[in-house]
Amino acid sequence: MNNLLTQIAFCIEKGKADLNSPYPPVLKGENGASELTKEAIDSGISADQILKQGLMPGMNRIGERFSKGEAFIPDLLMSARAMNAAMEHLQPHFDSGDIQHRGTLILGTVAGDLHEIGKNVVRMVLEGDGWKVLDLGVDVTVERFSETLRDNPDSIIGMSALLTTTMGTMEQSVNQIKQQSPQTQIYVGGAPLTQEFSDKIGADGFFPDPHSFAKHLAAQT
Amino acid sequence: MNLSFYQLHHDVVFSRSNGKIIWQPRIGCWYDDKMFSGEGLPPPYTGMDIWQVYDQLGCSARLYEFNSCFKRIEHSSVHVTDKPLNETDTETTIHTAVGNQTVITRKTINSPHQIVLKWEVESSDELKVATWREENATWQWDQDRFDNLQNKIGHLGAPTMFMPRMNVQCLYIEKMGVEKGVYAMYEMPEQVESFFQALEENHDRLIDVINSSPVDIINFGENIHASTLSPDLFVKYHLPACQRRCEKLHSAGKFVCSHWDGDVKALLPFVRETGLNGIEAITPEPQGDVTLMEIREALGDDMFLLDGIPAVYFDDTYPVEALIECTELLIELFAPKLVLGISDEISSTGDIERIRIVGEIVNKYNRQFE
Numbered sequence: 001m002n003n004l005l006t007q008i009a010f011c012i013e014k015g016k017a018d019l020n021s022p023y024p025p026v027l028k029g030e031n032g033a034s035e036l037t038k039e040a041i042d043s044g045i046s047a048d049q050i051l052k053q054g055l056m057p058g059m060n061r062i063g064e065r066f067s068k069g070e071a072f073i074p075d076l077l078m079s080a081r082a083m084n085a086a087m088e089h090l091q092p093h094f095d096s097g098d099i100q101h102r103g104t105l106i107l108g109t110v111a112g113d114l115h116e117i118g119k120n121v122v123r124m125v126l127e128g129d130g131w132k133v134l135d136l137g138v139d140v141t142v143e144r145f146s147e148t149l150r151d152n153p154d155s156i157i158g159m160s161a162l163l164t165t166t167m168g169t170m171e172q173s174v175n176q177i178k179q180q181s182p183q184t185q186i187y188v189g190g191a192p193l194t195q196e197f198s199d200k201i202g203a204d205g206f207f208p209d210p211h212s213f214a215k216h217l218a219a220q221t
Numbered sequence: 222m223n224l225s226f227y228q229l230h231h232d233v234v235f236s237r238s239n240g241k242i243i244w245q246p247r248i249g250c251w252y253d254d255k256m257f258s259g260e261g262l263p264p265p266y267t268g269m270d271i272w273q274v275y276d277q278l279g280c281s282a283r284l285y286e287f288n289s290c291f292k293r294i295e296h297s298s299v300h301v302t303d304k305p306l307n308e309t310d311t312e313t314t315i316h317t318a319v320g321n322q323t324v325i326t327r328k329t330i331n332s333p334h335q336i337v338l339k340w341e342v343e344s345s346d347e348l349k350v351a352t353w354r355e356e357n358a359t360w361q362w363d364q365d366r367f368d369n370l371q372n373k374i375g376h377l378g379a380p381t382m383f384m385p386r387m388n389v390q391c392l393y394i395e396k397m398g399v400e401k402g403v404y405a406m407y408e409m410p411e412q413v414e415s416f417f418q419a420l421e422e423n424h425d426r427l428i429d430v431i432n433s434s435p436v437d438i439i440n441f442g443e444n445i446h447a448s449t450l451s452p453d454l455f456v457k458y459h460l461p462a463c464q465r466r467c468e469k470l471h472s473a474g475k476f477v478c479s480h481w482d483g484d485v486k487a488l489l490p491f492v493r494e495t496g497l498n499g500i501e502a503i504t505p506e507p508q509g510d511v512t513l514m515e516i517r518e519a520l521g522d523d524m525f526l527l528d529g530i531p532a533v534y535f536d537d538t539y540p541v542e543a544l545i546e547c548t549e550l551l552i553e554l555f556a557p558k559l560v561l562g563i564s565d566e567i568s569s570t571g572d573i574e575r576i577r578i579v580g581e582i583v584n585k586y587n588r589q590f591e
Contacts, residue, residue, distance in 0.1 A: 072451030112331040
């Protein structure tokens with residue numbers, strides 16, 4: 001059993017989605033995260049165990065390497081693809097309540113900013129760490145963040161900005177949401193941002209990479 | 222025509238300036254954002270076009286307008302149609318003899334740029350069409366356009382152009398987006414590599430035109446970011462193509478640089494293997510992921526740094542002393558292999574008057590060589 005979960009974690013870390021995927025070349029022709037996850041379910045391993053001892057360790061390992069500068073976005077994308085392939089087999093267990101998300105993250109790039117890759121990487125890493133992520137996309141107005149929060153009141157919010165010109169928009173968005181819902185935690189990220197800026201605008205934290213964000217959230221749940 | 226900045230720009234990059242450097246801030250975003258928002262320009266720039274702003278600021282410009290002298294000519298069967306889908310979304314279809322490509326974009330009131338909802342290449346068939354287009358496109362030189370630009374803005378700097386992006390960066394930024402681009406490279410490598418081959422051969426035809434032209438400063442407008450162009454992909458695809466390009470351009474005596482405006486730390490160890498004369502837009506801390514010392518060490522004594530001042534130093538979130546200190550350190554570390562500028566551009570929230578402060582430091586530095 002442990003061997004199967006270890007193999008799932010390995011496939012996710014290396015980005016091996018399924019049997020047909022030619023990536024990575026050294027695993028060509030071998031079963032991937034999809035087949036191994038199905039095999040684990042069929043052999044009676046609980047979905048919760050597969051998530052926590054297979055998928056999460058795999059995503060955590062690639063996330064940690066990313067935060068150390070040893071892995072890059074293409075590596076993360078391939079890992080996320082493998083994780084999604086495995087997750088398809090677990091989705092019915094989420095739907096039935098057998099396994100539960102750690103919580104819900106509302107995620108978006110602020111209005112006026114059309115950069116999405118950093119935000120997408122956060123989504124992938126957080127999903128891999130057991131969070132339900134409501135990805136609002138790019139150019140997200142404060143009204144959309146607020147509406148989504150109204151519909152999902154216990155969520156936390158992640159805001160991304162890559163342009164110095166949209167840092168002001170981020171500040172306004174944080175202020176407005178905090179006025180409406182002071183208890184909601186709002187985290188910010190993006191190349192021009194710093195912890196100092198996060199403190200100044202009243203956000204609850206800045207993280208330079210998705211893995212450190214995931215670790216912080218995991219410590220709170 | 223006042224040729225002072227034209228001459229100085231040319232002299233600096235070809236190491237004939239006797240120690241002088243040049244200050245070339247890029248202000249396009251500042252200008253465009255203010256015009257898009259309807260805010261207009263502050264006095265004394267109100268009503269000016271961007272070139273008049275440069276004249277008013279008393280500094281040189283990097284003249285990428287000369288790009289328009291190089292015209293891409295598609296195969297005669299290629300034509301483009303637009304169809305509005307609703308108030309904000311437009312579907313653009315590129316019709317060719319071998320099939321179509323579609324792009325769907327969305328206008329937003331919050332940005333002058335458009336959101337891409339559907340990329341030009343999202344299927345194997347569309348990649349085949351993209352490959353065919355590259356195989357069949359050629360390039361032409363427009364002398365009239367060159368003469369007009371020289372007369373209008375030639376006093377602000379030497380004619381400059383940026384070439385279309387190479388393999389991986391083209392896939393990411395122009396054709397597929399990063400996510401789909403990565404999946405394509407890893408899951409259908411043969412087809413992607415055929416596209417890369419056609420793209421490089423197309424660019425070779427452009428280089429033939431460039432090498433016969435009077436434009437001597439060539440930029441690879443790559444927008445490199447090490448997080449997406451990982452060292453593995455850089456070494457496999459980007460580096461060899463870059464080396465081949467540089468060799469061809471150098472054979473005609475061109476100055477060649479490339480635009481690296483994202484995180485670069487993981488790629489700096491390869492920079493001296495590229496064949497480039499310089500790197501544009503490397504962004505140091507606190508905005509980028511490298512220090513000025515790390516950049517200096519990586520570039521060595523022979524390569525130029527173009528730009529170097531983090532854009533955030535033009536915002537009032539940083540004291541003007543930080544800008545002055547950074548400028549003086551850049552000059553100390555990189556002159557005379559320095560085309561000083563902003564990494565990557567002053568933003569619309571930046572204080573345009575800070576451009577004059579840097580200009581004064583550069584003028585004072587250059588006076589010792591007169």
